Amino acid sequence: MKNQQQNMSLPLTIFTLTLLSFTLAANSQACTEAFFKLAQKKNISDCKRLRTLGAEFAWNLHGNFSGNNSTVVDILFGATLQTQQGWIGWGVNPGKRPEMVGTRAIVAVKRSDGTWSVDTYNITKEIRNGCNLLPSKIGIVVSKSVEEEADNMHTMYVRLRLPSEEYNVTRLNHVWQVGYGIEGGHPHRHPTTLRNVDSTEVIDLTDSNGRSTGQYRSYLRSIHGVINIIGWGTLLPIGIIIARYFRVFPFKCEPLWFNLHIGCQLTGFLVGTTGWAIGLSLGHSSRYYTFHDHRTYAILIFVFSTIQMLAFRLKPKMTDDYRKYWNMYHHFLGYGLFAIIIINIFKGIRILEGGVEWKWGYIGNLAFLGAIAFGLEVYTWIRFFMLKQKQNQNKNQNQTEQIQEEQPPKLNIIAK
Numbered sequence: 001m002k003n004q005q006q007n008m009s010l011p012l013t014i015f016t017l018t019l020l021s022f023t024l025a026a027n028s029q030a031c032t033e034a035f036f037k038l039a040q041k042k043n044i045s046d047c048k049r050l051r052t053l054g055a056e057f058a059w060n061l062h063g064n065f066s067g068n069n070s071t072v073v074d075i076l077f078g079a080t081l082q083t084q085q086g087w088i089g090w091g092v093n094p095g096k097r098p099e100m101v102g103t104r105a106i107v108a109v110k111r112s113d114g115t116w117s118v119d120t121y122n123i124t125k126e127i128r129n130g131c132n133l134l135p136s137k138i139g140i141v142v143s144k145s146v147e148e149e150a151d152n153m154h155t156m157y158v159r160l161r162l163p164s165e166e167y168n169v170t171r172l173n174h175v176w177q178v179g180y181g182i183e184g185g186h187p188h189r190h191p192t193t194l195r196n197v198d199s200t201e202v203i204d205l206t207d208s209n210g211r212s213t214g215q216y217r218s219y220l221r222s223i224h225g226v227i228n229i230i231g232w233g234t235l236l237p238i239g240i241i242i243a244r245y246f247r248v249f250p251f252k253c254e255p256l257w258f259n260l261h262i263g264c265q266l267t268g269f270l271v272g273t274t275g276w277a278i279g280l281s282l283g284h285s286s287r288y289y290t291f292h293d294h295r296t297y298a299i300l301i302f303v304f305s306t307i308q309m310l311a312f313r314l315k316p317k318m319t320d321d322y323r324k325y326w327n328m329y330h331h332f333l334g335y336g337l338f339a340i341i342i343i344n345i346f347k348g349i350r351i352l353e354g355g356v357e358w359k360w361g362y363i364g365n366l367a368f369l370g371a372i373a374f375g376l377e378v379y380t381w382i383r384f385f386m387l388k389q390k391q392n393q394n395k396n397q398n399q400t401e402q403i404q405e406e407q408p409p410k411l412n413i414i415a416k
């Protein structure tokens, strides 16, 4: 039993490690060549790719102005904007967290005639609640300009003087954003997909790699995804495979199958429920957007699997008359649950927008389990026909015996 479980956990471990390494590697990526060239023209050599919105960021620290206790920083910011009009924005937040409210932002606006302008904005709570965003002085900007495009990317160049009492360049809260609406030449509200709300971090400008923290929520989302894929997407199907092929036919492993089945379903359920709870708490803390389908399926999954788990205590005895029907229902709900789980995992992967590794990672996982199930299914049918042939031969030779002993397996599976 131990051996079998180890065999099954091997692909799981590989899968988890791969996903986690993708997630962590995404932290500090070097920027694109085109952007790096632009930065070099500005005498900037520190450069990194930001996590979302196709944004890139280059900076240069000039130390402090003597006696003024402030740090001068040159910044080149770039983001993709594929629409006719729109805006790209970047800003620093002197508050406690890297968030939109409280940010001193520099926004470059692209009008529909293709001209650009750049202005500064003090983003307050009222803006989030829907007030118009109007330009205002933010006190830290020395100079600002819209720069040339690099490979489909629009850029702006800013020189800031950051007072040391308000901004600590070793842990600077900064945010970036891209929006598609403008109103009277000023930015209008931006979308709130995950890409647009994950565009914040705490950066250390004294580190040439731009080490960053404060992506707690986005890590939690990845953890939510991995845990759910392991719990619902891997352990439960393994349990189903065990129940289907090792209970009666083609392999009869009593009571091993039952222990393994229960073991997989129980750990799958507990792990999955943990992931589910993380999802709920993530959904709860993001009031401004909800993923309705994903949420609905998630609730169905939890309800159905809880009902399936009740089978532990509430299943009828082997001898009860209606055990047959109970079995049919338990199997039917089990396969239905499996289908919803697959759908919801793909939905989750779509809303996460975490890159193709997720999709292919899960498809690989499914293919692996599918190949095992397919092999066992083929084997089942071969065994089935061989047995039937043998039975027929036996019948011809010796009409009375043997028939009771080896019934066709399909009947067995439903009736047992």
Ligand code: HEM
Pocket: 089, 090, 091, 098, 099, 100, 101, 103, 105, 106, 107, 121, 123, 127, 128, 129, 130, 131, 133, 175, 176, 177, 187, 188, 189, 190, 192, 196, 197, 198, 199, 200, 286, 287, 288, 289
């Ligand atoms: C023009 C009017 C704007 C409106 C109506 C608006 C509205 C919103 C809303 C409703 C959210 C979601 C908040 C949440 O989930 O709690 C948000 C998030 C965000 N916005 Fe804006 N926004 C505007 C302009 C800007 C600008 C100019 C920038 C940046 C330069 C920006 C950067 C961000 C960032 C980084 C987030 C995610 C972090 C956070 O939730 O604080 N926004 N915005």
Ligand code: HEM
Pocket: 194, 221, 224, 225, 226, 228, 229, 232, 275, 276, 279, 280, 281, 282, 283, 284, 286, 289, 290, 291, 292, 294, 295, 297, 298, 299, 301, 302, 341, 344, 345, 346, 347, 348, 349, 350, 351, 352, 358
């Ligand atoms: C079948 C397994 C899964 C279940 C039961 C589940 C459950 C949930 C629940 C209950 C929520 C909260 C929805 C809301 O209130 O808006 C949620 C959100 C989410 N889930 Fe899943 N999930 C599953 C799989 C996945 C997977 C595989 C991924 C990604 C790879 C994923 C990514 C997300 C994301 C990105 C959110 C939004 C988080 C946020 O609002 O910040 N989910 N999930």
Ligand SMILES: *[C@@H]1O[C@H](CO)[C@@H](O)[C@H](O)[C@H]1NC(C)=O
Pocket: 041, 042, 043
């Ligand atoms: C970059 O540095 C060189 C040499 O130090 C200088 O001549 C040039 O003006 C600088 N360019 C900018 C944009 O600061």
Ligand SMILES: *[C@@H]1O[C@H](CO)[C@@H](O)[C@H](O)[C@H]1NC(C)=O
Pocket: 064, 065, 066, 067, 069, 164
């Ligand atoms: C700023 O510069 C002054 C003089 O050059 C120096 O004494 C001071 O320690 C510097 N402050 C910081 C925070 O680096």
Ligand SMILES: *[C@@H]1O[C@H](CO)[C@@H](O)[C@H](O)[C@H]1NC(C)=O
Pocket: 067, 068, 069
């Ligand atoms: C700069 O900061 C140091 C210590 O933080 C302080 O002693 C000094 O007076 C400050 N100088 C100015 C010009 O603010």
Ligand SMILES: *[C@@H]1O[C@H](CO)[C@@H](O)[C@H](O)[C@H]1NC(C)=O
Pocket: 065, 066, 067, 068
């Ligand atoms: C110190 O800061 C003030 C305004 O904050 C500025 O006018 C002055 O030029 C600065 N001094 C130096 C040496 O940069």
Ligand SMILES: *[C@@H]1O[C@H](CO)[C@@H](O)[C@H](O)[C@H]1NC(C)=O
Pocket: 122, 123, 124, 136, 137, 138, 139
């Ligand atoms: C920006 O707005 C906040 C909140 O209303 C205010 O406390 C702060 O002084 C403003 N900043 C500037 C530079 O005007």
Ligand SMILES: *[C@@H]1O[C@H](CO)[C@@H](O)[C@H](O)[C@H]1NC(C)=O
Pocket: 164, 168, 169, 170, 171
């Ligand atoms: C800035 O943050 C670093 C690390 O948290 C800390 O060691 C340093 O004292 C801070 N500097 C100022 C001026 O607050």
